Amino acid sequence: MAQRLATEYVKATMKLSEPQMHQFLRMTEDGRLHHRVKVLDNGCQEVVLGDVSGEEVHFLLTA
Secondary structure (H helix, E strand, C coil): CCCCCCCCCCCCCCCCCHHHHHHHHHHHHCCCEEEEEEECCCCCEEEEEEECCCCEEEEEECC
């Protein structure tokens, strides 16, 4: 059982073309895109971006 919780801030960068960026922004603005952060068994973190159709993209965060 965890003794205490800590907050860890991670700087992440995505490189998108201009059309991809416009599509990404449209999807976030109209609620079609959601995200969550998963903490894996080994302590690593994974960001999951998903859309309303259930399709997901997983990004493993590394130090």
